[in-house]
Amino acid sequence: MFKALFDAKTLISCSVLLALLLLLPQFLPRFYIYLFALMFAIALLATSLNLVLGFGGMYQFHHAVFYGFGAYAFALFVTKSGLPLWIGYVIAPFCSAALGLVMGLITVRLHQLYFGMLQISLGSLVWAITYRWYSFTGGDDGIHGIPLPDLVGSSTGAYYFNLIVVVTCLLLMYMIVNSPFGRIFQGIRDNPERCQAVGVNVQKQQLTGQVLAAFFAGVAGTLFVTVEGSVFPDLMFWTLSLEILIMCLLGGWFIFLGPALGAAIIISLRTFAGIYTEYWTLILGIVLMLLIFFLPEGVLGLFLKKADPAAKREG
């Protein structure tokens, strides 16, 4: 099966990368281990957005709400239920997927900008409730100091746990993209009218994509809690959604691993530029403007084009 999905070159480079990441914690100081673990979570989040954005052509303006919802579902499960931890890890993504289903049922009837704006208003509704419901969600403070066992709570534990989960999820998503569903999805992106004409139920496919993307965003949310041990309403705020959109754009949204690279770049930029200046968003803004002017296919897009001029856009 893997032979059908990957060519030899990709398989080798991905294995080397994975081996490197597995060895990395032996050499790195603790802060970098934490940073990488966070990066894995955000990389998964960006890739899950790209599932509907880059491969489905949907204007997913408020993806962060699924991420935050998953994180909150997990945090509330851990702090309030008293049931084993792993159940929380399983349930939280399904909560996000359920939210994706409900919001999707309402939003997929609309196109493009209207779809995106309705999604933002529904998402803001979820955010507003979370922000104000002090007795349940902790309101604008959020929930801090979520107790996790050392197996996943320690920095090395979180690193390996996140790495394994993210690699699994990326493989799953890669298989989804290359499945018949994924092909139809990309067909809808390129020409929705024609897909409709040949008998594809466009809205149903988009709804399915929406639920899948929400599910993986929920997984990313649980991973964030694993790293940080806390949740707060900003996880669902719309500015975060635009930040993830930027990650996809930066890495290149026609390439599967582009958004993950974009996430790594943004997280590093924020961390290291943040050490020297409090105006790191100024740098980000300027970089992004230059990018849109000169590099609309993203960093990885440019790189792949340089490496292989005949490469197709889908990579």
Added chain:
Amino acid sequence: MEFSATVTFSALMQQVLVGLSRTTILFIVASGLSLVLGVLRIPNVAHGSLYMTGAFVTYTVATLFGQSTLGFWLALIVAPLVVALLSFIAERGLFCHLYEREHMMLLLFTFAFSLVIGDLVKLVWGSDYRSLVAPVFLQGSFSISGFPFPRYNLFLLVIGPLVAAGLWFLTNKTKIGKIARAAAVDREMVGAIGINVSWVFAAVFVIGCYLAGLGGALVAPTQNITQGMDHAIIIEAFLIVIIGGLGNIWGALLGALIFGLTDSIGILLWPQFAIVFPYVAVVTVLLFRPQGLLKSTW
């Protein structure tokens, strides 16, 4: 989490008046956004940042004159013009090269622009909040059926219709307004009959951003001027534009009314979740009329 059962009539009237003055600010900001969205098709996320800039410039100009009455009027005139100038430079320098890009790119580009403005504002004014007092004759409050009603809010209630009338005049009675409306429907046709569409777009963009600055200037004496006020307003303005109908100025007015009133009356009904009411209203409207209440120009 309890509904206050004793909502008196005068308390309700007072909240309606407060809601209406909030509506004025929302309408002024949202109509500018709607203009830009309707004619140029740019979902300008930086609109909120320009609003914030307007508020900070108002503070600075008014403070230069010791927050006197003269200073206030001067600030009310100067601040929106500063914002308009800034947007003119941005339009000619950046945006006019990007009109052909897809909406997603434009959205992200304006978001980048808003990040830059946000940090520039932080550079110039620092991260502390500022506050500005209204001029003496607008301080204090009237008594309306036994309840105090701030004079400044009444002032806003006068300004709102004036701006609406001005916008109506601009779009319906002036040449540039008519050209802009035509360009919103079919920009190639307008270009084909020999009109420089690029400059029409520049003018519309500047007018839209002027309105953002005006909104910021007007809101300055009513609240703390802080970092983050851009994020708060822009999402509201976008939702107002969407429920009103893209590019429709009366839609913006209707949307602002819905948003402002549900917010202020929500405070009366259920203070803890007042913030939720406008979003519920928006979702309800979009469920039944996904393209907005009034006809959009798209």
